[in-house]
Amino acid sequence: MIALLDYGAGNVRSLRNAVHALGFALTEIERPEDILCAERLILPGVGSFGAAMRRLEELGYLKPLKDYLSAGRPFLGICLGLQILFAGSEESPGVPGLGIIPGQIRRFPGEGLSVPHMGWNAVRLQKHSPLFTGYAGEPFYFVHSYRALPGPENADWQLAFTDYGRPFLSAVQRGAVCAVQFHPEKSGQAGLALLRNFLAGTSASAPAIPLGDPTPTRLTKRIVACLDVRTNDQGDLVVTKGDQYDVREKTEGRAVRNLGKPVELAERYYQEGADEIAFLNITAFRASPLADQPMLEVLRRTSERVFVPLTIGGGIRAYTDGEGRSYSALAVAHAYFRAGADKVSIGSDAVLAVEDYLARGRVKDGSSAIEQIAAVYGNQAVVISIDPRRVYVNSPQDTPHTVIETRFPGPKGERYCWFQCTIKGGREGRDLDVVELARTCEALGAGEILLNSIDRDGTGAGFDLELIRLVRESVSIPVIASSGAGCVEHFAEVFCETGVEAALAAGIFHRREVPIEAVKSHLITQGIEIRNGEGASTPRHD
Missing domain, CATH: 3.40.50.880 (Class I glutamine amidotransferase (GATase) domain)
Structure with a gap:
């Protein structure tokens, strides 16, 4: 037994x-x-x-x-x-x-x-x-x-x-x-x-590598496939992808882009060598997260076929349903962990939690979803998804926020910018910059940052290296770079230029414009340590 x-x-x-x-x-x-x-x-x-x-x-x-x-x-x-x-x-x-x-x-x-x-x-x-x-x-x-x-x-x-x-x-x-x-x-x-x-109960036999090998092992860089999931206009659960967060077609009728079914796409990416799969539910959850049985079923079915880590984002928060029953963020997270998720991603609610924390004079009271989930499931189970956008200024003295001198001047030739955090899928900006948000979320117990860029989303122009480098140097937890990848060179660039632990893409994988295998093959040629396809890895280097 x-x-x-x-x-x-x-x-x-x-x-x-x-x-x-x-x-x-x-x-x-x-x-x-x-x-x-x-x-x-x-x-x-x-x-x-x-x-x-x-x-x-x-x-x-x-x-x-x-x-x-x-x-x-x-x-x-x-x-x-x-x-x-x-x-x-x-x-x-x-x-x-x-x-x-x-x-x-x-x-x-x-x-x-x-x-x-x-x-x-x-x-x-x-x-x-x-x-x-x-x-x-x-x-x-x-x-x-x-x-x-x-x-x-x-x-x-x-x-x-x-x-x-x-x-x-x-x-x-x-x-x-x-x-x-x-x-x-x-x-x-x-x-x-x-x-x-x-x-x-297999009997012992010699492994295919020598015992006592002194060559150090190395943590590989991760390639994450992200699936934005929502219902389309016919009520079907589909994978979609937006341009600067707009997921509707530009053609007449403005239908929701349908790039495939969630479970089938996730399995495809697993077979192609994705190191992790992230689901982002971008429209459900808003009223009643635990009533969203289709997304729970997606997790259950995916975990039967996919044996790499799964992250779920969207609506991991406390709420009260239509019948007056209240649920904690911890209860919501628990349901998704039990359905097959390994990590939960918190977005807008992390921004609001940080604002509350700062208003209390940086006093922890255990009320935030970050604190509650990390206390039970560990820091590694909590990912903070940040959606920043550039705000240009003429001088660092024009704002109290963390400012960089940018290589990409603003519309009026401004040489400086700060990165404003947003909520509600980028529709609402807050008076909070990305460095303060990332550092505070780490202090509250988050174990990883998923760093998006509204400015680069769907452009194919490459990751925002200035943004990513700023955040990577500001925290000691792992960072996943997201938004803007358009070719295999962009992945090598973000790893070499910023030191992030992982890079995420969505649309270019869905449309097979840049296959995961091609990304990994290119990274190998650049000497970047990766898990080379499903079950393989690049050789270790001294």
């Missing part, structure tokens, strides 16, 4: 779907005594170390779980499922872990690194393991702010290292008990192969 211990945190649907896609039956743990009946046990986890331990205790799972592990029975921990095997974590001082592995979980120190460690990275195997039978050096998907460090106290557990700053433990194993820091269910074919090895 293969059993899943789901204690209610994060997107477990994708793991279930991966197991089923591999042809294995899965049993759910429903009572504490079910744990000791399992023949193979999987424990996934996201979010806070302390919240996970408290939830396991509330459900009565701690003692039978410790008994199962102490007996050395087959076990696979995933992400937080690795970390709680240790004695404790800096994330939750005073909260004991399971104590199976000695040592404390430590936060990444920053020091020039973006935190969370988010994206595709490889592992360096230290010993043979059935888990990595056939492994040939492909990258896996990581997303975490805390990590386990190798040391003499855990030497007998050390299975694999990954490098980000200094080496950390990306896989541990002693006997039949093993755990990985990455998400195999979100790691494409390489991750599915690892899951299959565990589920089938």
Whole structure:
């Protein structure tokens, strides 16, 4: 019996779907005594170390779980499922872990690194393991702010290292008990192969790479395919794309552009090598997010076919429905995580939350969607989608906002500009600049910035490098560059010129003007570290 211990945190649907896609039956743990009946046990986890331990205790799972592990029975921990095997974590001082592995979980120190460690990275195997039978050096998907460090106290557990700053433990194993820091269910074919090895009880054989390879692993750049989803005039859910946020055709009738069906397009991009898929619901959600069953169904169906990270944006906020029932932003996010999302994207509500926070004198009160979701699901689960536009000024003294001297003068020859944040799909500007918004969202607990540009959207003129560089240098969390890509050279340019971790495109992928494979092939020629297609990666370089 293969059993899943789901204690209610994060997107477990994708793991279930991966197991089923591999042809294995899965049993759910429903009572504490079910744990000791399992023949193979999987424990996934996201979010806070302390919240996970408290939830396991509330459900009565701690003692039978410790008994199962102490007996050395087959076990696979995933992400937080690795970390709680240790004695404790800096994330939750005073909260004991399971104590199976000695040592404390430590936060990444920053020091020039973006935190969370988010994206595709490889592992360096230290010993043979059935888990990595056939492994040939492909990258896996990581997303975490805390990590386990190798040391003499855990030497007998050390299975694999990954490098980000200094080496950390990306896989541990002693006997039949093993755990990985990455998400195999979100790691494409390489991750599915690892899951299959565990589920089938594969015998150990030599991997396709040497053990103890000292060559550092590297975090790859990510290519994100974005699908703007809305109902068309006939009521069908379609993928569309606008020019400067206008999604209607220029022809008579002004119909909504229909570029395909969401699930089918997402699956196509997965097969073509997209590193992540982002859905942005641009018209539903406005009245009642949890009543938007078609979008929830899109997530459910996509997670059955697509085994890379999924982000959902649009309407992640508190609201009151037509019958007077109130729902928190956390409740809305929970529904989308359980439907298959790995991250939620917050747009207009992030701007309003920052304005409230600044009005309170920069005092956190836990009221914002950013704070609430990050506290339960972790910073890495919260993406802030920013929609800025240029406002030109003659001099930096003309505005209190962060100003740059631009290479692209304004309509009256202005040499300076600032980037104004907007809400409501760019229709309303606010007295808030992009640097203050990005920094404040990071302080509130966001784990990633999706940086759009109203000025470049749909133009094909290239990413706004001045905007992107400004934000990348202002925060220590990962940044996704968006808006304006028109050719493969634009992707190499944004990575080389700004240092962002990811680049996103929509229309050029939908219309096959610039295929994802072509983007990655060009990046390889430029020496940019990427995951080369579905399940492959570029060679590591010294």
